[in-house]
Amino acid sequence: MKQAITAKDVAKLAGVSQSSVSRVFFDGAKVSEKTRAKIMAAAEQLGYRPNEFARSLITNRTRIIGMVMKGVQNPFYPQVLKQFATAFKEEGYSILYVHTNNDEIEAEDVETLLNYNVAGVIITDAAMASTVEKQFEVNKIPVVFFNRKLNTDEFYSVCCNNVDAGRKIAEFLINKGATDMAYITGDEKTSTSRERQRGFQEILDQRKIAYRQFASDYTYNGGYQTAMQIIGKESLPAAFFVANDIMALGVLDALKNSGIKIPEDTKVIGFDNIDMASWPAYQLTTWEQPIEKMVETTVAYLLNEIAEYTGLAEVVEVDGSLIERFTT
């Protein structure tokens, strides 16, 4: 076990009180020049490094943002992680990365976040029980749901305007001449999948265009398998709206493997605009999520709440945009 140098050691060598050492390193409160000089000399001699933990005990806050994530297999999330890490680094904050294996945040993950007294929490692709939310609220720790919208007004969440995107995608495919359409869902427990579907179906219903829906799971393999089942059993729809890109790539591969030509025989549109969507093998038409704007909004909210906690709950929806490539 390490024997780290503490403020106590510095105080002893300098012949001053421990609170004087604290004042010099953490508070910025006044100490006499003579005391300060003695403390700095002792700190120098001992190699004393005041750490964040010590700082947090005195200031009662940390510079750690907890980031809860599940699906790193979907390239959208590593991209999000990178952008948050970069943005928070500029503000002097670090990321505590919490990988959760379940749809819902596990009790031990919450324990970890509370134990480290994080300054804020970002939850991407996981759900959280209301009782859990209370624990953060009591501790005045702001929480943001990123790319998720919950069925309650208790949370602050930042996402793309998914209903509107679904509508625009329907209109786009109608303009391309598609006469019957299929929606391949993501995980149906998620707001993203449900809202994209809602906007999409709303327009098709208005325009009396045939609509089918197939359940899938937001993964490449899920998209591939779902498309293979449709090809085997159903008539081919004129166009597919697939709830995210990684799944749309699976759908494309299944269609191509079955000798179906895109965009001649059917059309495919995804959601996210991950890097791979632009690869020559795919050239997927998709809906771009405005990640930068979404990250910016989240960071601004958390920094405000850290400065002065208000517990503000709100849903912020940011507009994305259609990226047309060769699958439509």
Next chain:
Amino acid sequence: MKQAITAKDVAKLAGVSQSSVSRVFFDGAKVSEKTRAKIMAAAEQLGYRPNEFARSLITNRTRIIGMVMKGVQNPFYPQVLKQFATAFKEEGYSILYVHTNNDEIEAEDVETLLNYNVAGVIITDAAMASTVEKQFEVNKIPVVFFNRKLNTDEFYSVCCNNVDAGRKIAEFLINKGATDMAYITGDEKTSTSRERQRGFQEILDQRKIAYRQFASDYTYNGGYQTAMQIIGKESLPAAFFVANDIMALGVLDALKNSGIKIPEDTKVIGFDNIDMASWPAYQLTTWEQPIEKMVETTVAYLLNEIAEYTGLAEVVEVDGSLIERFTT
């Protein structure tokens, strides 16, 4: 700013010394039953939660592992991050995720790791100056280079046996009848790219088989551009060994886009066995990195060094294996 409840508050309410509170919550050292009861009642009443920071000041250690990463665009690394987060969670450790934008760890990243008094550090795709290494050594913080081997014996590093893999890949392609071959490098500053090349070239030299080398950068776009340049200017080699999978997918797409048939006109083999390598659009033959074994080795080393610091420096190479698919 939050007013968290501290051990001092508990001590005051319970009418005992602060060190008694510390003993109850952190040390496990003896206090009388009567004192313990008073402290627990006060803690309960105040909602006191002893946090990791307080714990760390008393035990002089934390349960945070710093993880330094650059290339999250390469799906190999999110996979590695997930496995480390899962393995360390089981041991009660959390991951501080540090995204670095440079090839070399930046001074502020090192500051962060030292400020949080991390228990250990894992560095994946970044380099570190010797002077920086000293800072960790002085603080008895064990460091592991994961998937990197440095030109010094000062570090502990865990990687795949890259030289041997390069040799086996050469033999495999020779057995497939390839008579002249090209190696597309990753970032040439990395040991992984250089060692894969060394083993590969060694066998080709022995067997007097023509060898060419093209510099690239471990990214999809790099692989795509490098292949396009070769197609435009050079005769097509009988086989490509591409230093990682994500770049090999770029090479495959460039070849296919140019009407070149795989594996008839030329063959391609990658390295890593990322999920995408098995997708029907690619079906890439590759060398599987034994991630699980590599993660296990790294975790075991760090836990040992955390329990008792020895500063052991060693290179651990784990054997991978060839995964044959349809590009060879």
